[in-house]
Amino acid sequence: MRAKRNIIWTVCCLAICLAGGCSGKIEIPTLPSPQSDEIPAGVPLAADLLFGTWEGGTETGTDNTNHFEQSYRIDFQSVDDGEALFSHWYVDALSATRDSVCNLAYSYTFDGSTLELTPHSSAKSEGAVAIKAVHTGDNRMALYTVKPNITTSLCTLERTSDPQPAITGVNRTMPKAGEKLIFTGRNLQFVDGIFLPTVQGEKEVPDFTSSSRQISFTLPEGDYVPGHIRFRASGAHVSSFSGAMFCTNCVFFHSFSTNGTSAPYTGSEFENTINITQSLFDKIKVVSSDDIPQGHCLTLAQEPVISPDRMLCYFDATPVPWAVDSGLDPGTGMLRFSFGDRINSVIAGSDGLITAKSKCKDVAIEMDIYVYSDGVPCWNTGFISFRLDKDQGKSLNQSWFAQTAPWELDAPMSFEDGWQTFTIPLSAFRITESEAYSTLGGLSSYLIKNRKQSIIKFLNYQLDALHPAQALSSFQFCIADMRLVPYGIPSNVQDND
DSSP: OHHHHHHHHHHHHHHHIIIIISOSOOOOOOOOOOOOOOOOOOOOOOHHHHSEEEEEEEEEOSSTTTOEEEEEEEEEOOTTTTEEEEEEEEEETTTTEEEEEEEEEEEEEEOSSEEEEEEOHHHHHTTOOEEEEEEEETTEEEEEEEETTEEEEEEEEEEEEOOOOEEEEESOSSOOTTOEEEEEEESGGGOOEEEEEETTEEEEOSOOEEOSSEEEEEOOOOOBOSEEEEEEEGGGTEEEEEEEEOOGGGEEESSOOOTTOOTTOTTSTTTTOOOOSSOSEESEEEEEGGGOOTTSGGGGOSSOOOOOSEEEEESOSSOEEEOOOSSSOOSSOEEEEOHHHHHHHHHHHSTTSSOTTOBGGGEEEEEEEEEEETTBSEEOSOEEEEESSTTSOSOTTOTTEEEEOSOBTTBOEEOTTSOEEEEEEGGGSGGGGSGGGSBHHHHHHHHHHTTOOEEEEEEOSOOBTTBOOOOEEEEEEEEEEEEEEEOSOOOOEEOOO
16 A cells, blocks of 8 residues: 555656646755854964963853853963964763863964964874964953864963973883983973982982973983972972883883793793783794894994893894785784783782772883884884784774874984883773773773783884885884883972972
8 A cells, every 4th residue: 555655646746747836947055155253353462471371261051951161271382482282171061071182282373463373293183273363452362263164263262371391201211320311391491400209219310401392311320219200490480290200110021031831821921821822922032132133223223222121122133124014914023911910910019009990091001112214213104003802803993902103204203312112001992991991900800801812013004194104124123111100290289499
């Protein structure tokens, strides 16, 4: 019956059209063009007042069910630097969900009243768009996003604080005496004292070199303990801090030795690595710093390099050619182990720095690395594929995998100053967003209970537009002292003296 009705309906419609009921010309509605918000005229602003922190926000909704709050902050560095950091927070009252994008890097130009902010390539890859900011007087700044066909108002910012120093990165977090430490950040020209954590208390660095974006010094001898390096800015009456340093008690791979045992490798750094059908290592050599073979990339360095005691060398004891991989699972080059057991070893030995209750979002994997590419100490192709559960498939977006590299197309990672620390936040593994795996205890329990193996591979495959792959005639990747450490940098604190 339904089919018969459909036929009748179609015939009726056709009859109406043939009788002139349809003109044969369909009117397509014209959609209105997007309208840009009006941008006011700028009011002059002194460059030294621009330099600092500007904050603002918006609120919409009339009650708790539809209230939506957004906050914005821009930290402007000096006009000479022409750099800014943009942060945005929003919260939905109904679901109590808060999210954020923090410290997206921009460059800016300033004509005395109006700013044009352009996102760096890394920020652009995260969705950042161009921003226009107009000073409207009384230290108030109207903020707009600028897209090809529309300019949209965001909010009004107000200047809230003078510039303060902030540390954003360091080349080594577990250095040895005599090594050069390089800290990056912003407004570092205000730092006038640096203090290291030692058994005896804070030890002041006798000499350092600084600019607005970088501070460097040679690490003196000392009895260092896990902690944060303090950077004092007397003029601003604040102290800034590095991330966690000297966490020797958080190392879970140092010797890379099975101690001559077999599966499950009880008592070794491979304990609980079960169901091995292949070797623990493939195309990897364990090398001692006291016995580095001739031709190893560290012997080719122009200046002597201070090295960790033991290291893993991909893919051999000397550099080898590295072709572009055709897929996401190259058959050679891997380290296989039980990450669940490695988590528990850190929990047991870190003196409370890392615990079973530690939130994964507050913890990171660190390793010291030295990379050699076509005769140059740099990393400029390929990425690490760290897989907490190696049996979860083959995908760049797998939630149990972290696919990451610290270099970019226009910014190779240099090792001219020696080894560098490479950091992988545990939040890079999206599975840690799940409640069951959000703590180290929950994650390690799952991995051990379900007899899961982890694996580290290197892929010379395009990760994204910022990380294209290229073939190398000579490549070597060295890893040492893999560890779990607290992740994050403490906020500045006011100094009373």
